[in-house]
Amino acid sequence: MPKKNSLLSFLFFFLAVWFLSGGAVHADHHKGLQGFNSLMENESRAQYRSHWLEVAGYFERAYRESTSESSAAEALFYLGRTHEELGKRSYLRADFEKAEDYYTRVVREFPLHDRAGEAQFRKAGLHLNHYHDAAQAYIEYLRVVYNFSQSRFKPEAQKVLEELDRKNLEKIRRVGGATAQKYTDEADAAGFSHQPEPGGTMKLMEMTPPAISSQPALDQDRILPEEARLVTIRHWSSDEYTRVVLDLDSQVDYHHQLLKPDPDLGTPHRLFIDLEKTRRGEDIAGEEKVADGILSRIRSAQHTQDKSRVVLDIHELDNFRVFALENPFRIVVDVYAPEERKVLGTLEGGPQITLDPRSRELTAGSLVEQLGLKVRTIMIDPGHGGKDPGAISNGIKEKDVVLRMSRILGRHLEQQGFNVLYTRTRDVFVPLEERTAMANSQKADLFISVHANAHRNPNVRGFEVYYLNFAKTEDAKRVAARENAVSTQKISDLQYILTDLMLSSKINESRNLAQKVHTNTISHAQGRFTDLGDNGVRQAPFYVLMGAKMPSILLELGYMTNERDLRLLQSDDFLEYMAKGLTQGILAYKDKIEQFASLSYKN
Numbered sequence: 107m108p109k110k111n112s113l114l115s116f117l118f119f120f121l122a123v124w125f126l127s128g129g130a131v132h133a134d135h136h137k138g139l140q141g142f143n144s145l146m147e148n149e150s151r152a153q154y155r156s157h158w159l160e161v162a163g164y165f166e167r168a169y170r171e172s173t174s175e176s177s178a179a180e181a182l183f184y185l186g187r188t189h190e191e192l193g194k195r196s197y198l199r200a201d202f203e204k205a206e207d208y209y210t211r212v213v214r215e216f217p218l219h220d221r222a223g224e225a226q227f228r229k230a231g232l233h234l235n236h237y238h239d240a241a242q243a244y245i246e247y248l249r250v251v252y253n254f255s256q257s258r259f260k261p262e263a264q265k266v267l268e269e270l271d272r273k274n275l276e277k278i279r280r281v282g283g284a285t286a287q288k289y290t291d292e293a294d295a296a297g298f299s300h301q302p303e304p305g306g307t308m309k310l311m312e313m314t315p316p317a318i319s320s321q322p323a324l325d326q327d328r329i330l331p332e333e334a335r336l337v338t339i340r341h342w343s344s345d346e347y348t349r350v351v352l353d354l355d356s357q358v359d360y361h362h363q364l365l366k367p368d369p370d371l372g373t374p375h376r377l378f379i380d381l382e383k384t385r386r387g388e389d390i391a392g393e394e395k396v397a398d399g400i401l402s403r404i405r406s407a408q409h410t411q412d413k414s415r416v417v418l419d420i421h422e423l424d425n426f427r428v429f430a431l432e433n434p435f436r437i438v439v440d441v442y443a444p445e446e447r448k449v450l451g452t453l454e455g456g457p458q459i460t461l462d463p464r465s466r467e468l469t470a471g472s473l474v475e476q477l478g479l480k481v482r483t484i485m486i487d488p489g490h491g492g493k494d495p496g497a498i499s500n501g502i503k504e505k506d507v508v509l510r511m512s513r514i515l516g517r518h519l520e521q522q523g524f525n526v527l528y529t530r531t532r533d534v535f536v537p538l539e540e541r542t543a544m545a546n547s548q549k550a551d552l553f554i555s556v557h558a559n560a561h562r563n564p565n566v567r568g569f570e571v572y573y574l575n576f577a578k579t580e581d582a583k584r585v586a587a588r589e590n591a592v593s594t595q596k597i598s599d600l601q602y603i604l605t606d607l608m609l610s611s612k613i614n615e616s617r618n619l620a621q622k623v624h625t626n627t628i629s630h631a632q633g634r635f636t637d638l639g640d641n642g643v644r645q646a647p648f649y650v651l652m653g654a655k656m657p658s659i660l661l662e663l664g665y666m667t668n669e670r671d672l673r674l675l676q677s678d679d680f681l682e683y684m685a686k687g688l689t690q691g692i693l694a695y696k697d698k699i700e701q702f703a704s705l706s707y708k709n
């Protein structure tokens with residue numbers, strides 16, 4: 107090629123790029139683009155790793171020497187593109203992971219740049235097509251829809267989401283029935299006679315929920331992994347409650363069986379959890395002694411060639427639940443110690459009252475305490491944190507908004523004499539099931555999870571209070587899906603687990619608390635912010651409320667995707683008003699149950 111010609115085309119290309127990006131483009135960026143495009147057109151040259159790395163080198167320099175946000179974002183985006191194309195040819199996961207890192211940086215560091223939505227979309231594609239993790243891909247595509255609602259990639263992301271939903275539904279129809287039958291038989295064999303309701307529902311609940319596997323829904327030619335791995339075992343224990351979480355690297359079939367204590371052998375209750383086609387991770391201790399609760403030790407072993415077994419030794423046991431949460435896949439075991447109380451009665455719509463028969467002298471105050479109805483310690487749970495930003499709108503992150511609100515609310519509650527605990531006070535990631543476990547094992551009397559909402563329609567706004575129950579509306583399902591980081595389809599699956607969990611949770615009390623908090627907050631805050639949107643009290647299955655022993659609610663303060671709401675959420679004046687209203691609601695709830703307790707005392 108004559109030199110003059112190539113010089114001309116260089117100039118043309120340079121001008122075109124300069125014009126398109128609305129500013130000066132670093133010469134290295136231009137060289138990178140040229141190299142990238144020529145490799146895309148020449149598959150035989152594209153087979154060489156060194157060629158891609160050379161292109162990456164140009165973009166790296168362009169990034170380092172970038173003088174504007176726009177050129178930095180462009181260079182990072184193309185570093186992602188280059189490594190993605192390299193990965194497609196090398197088949198090395200490390201290349202895709204590098205690409206993902208660059209896309210993530212575009213999204214985090216330049217959320218307002220045009221490329222951010224595209225980077226998020228490409229990141230989702232890596233999960234779907236290269237990591238073969240449809241569950242995570244689903245979340246990533248949801249982020250395109252919610253966090254980049256203006257992006258031209260939004261319609262395409264919605265299309266993939268619909269397709270994933272359709273595939274998942276088919277899978278449930280295929281898998282659901284068979285698993286249920288199998289497990290019912292095993293539950294019979296295990297003899298769950300002590301269970302409060304050994305009927306059909308209970309057995310259905312004890313089975314592996316017919317949840318969607320994290321296997322790829324779209325990719326046909328993927329080689330399925332031979333076996334899953336049990337990665338870690340986590341636990342939280344107090345004298346009344348224990349939660350054990352088994353973390354796995356993919357979805358597995360699991361079964362559990364309870365063996366009653368044997369006085370002759372001196373063995374305690376033993377709960378076996380068998381994980382099919384699972385290898386126990388080498389880092390996991392074969393035996394861990396747990397000194398401080400009803401759980402005395404956790405043992406794990408490779409039971410057979412392809413089955414891992416975890417055994418929990420439990421001092422005192424009244425009831426237990428085993429259920430799975432998704433993304434990532436983990437199995438949660440909740441164990442409850444017996445509470446020696448008798449049912450006193452139930453006020454219509456009010457708390458169920460139980461009383462220790464051993465008590466002789468009671469005052470109204472001690473009755474409240476006795477009944478487990480005291481409201482002294484409140485666990486505030488600022489949503490998200492760390493690697494999980496929650497909803498993002500205009501560069502504002504939900505995790506930051508709700509942490510600030512939680513601190514303000516905590517201060518108001520302390521001023522009223524409450525003892526306030528937090529699931530996090532810093533920008534750290536805390537898994538949802540750990541938050542509930544903290545509240546249970548620290549014996550909090552109320553649990554308040556603080557969130558801000560997002561919607562694809564920017565006109566949607568307003569304040570909502572949720573409590574744990576079946577989702578009644580599509581809208582509630584969608585909110586739970588977002589907060590649980592799973593698909594709305596999985597919310598439908600969750601309803602199975604929920605029926606069982608509800609036997610041990612305080613649904614009535616939680617609804618009362620939600621209503622008190624809602625009316626008081628709205629009436630107080632609307633005194634100052636007259637146009638505050640009010641979406642009322644709602645119900646949905648939130649992971650973070652599942653298994654909570656105390657009345658618990660989840661607040662959606664407002665919609666980050668609505669301009670007015672977002673402005674309010676950033677104003678301390680508004681947050682102070684909300685906190686005041688929320689506190690009045692909690693005080694009203696406390697008054698009501700104390701009144702009720704003194705009433706039943708007089709009777």
Ligand SMILES: [Zn+2]
Pocket residue numbers: 489490496497504556557558589
């Ligand atoms: Zn949230």
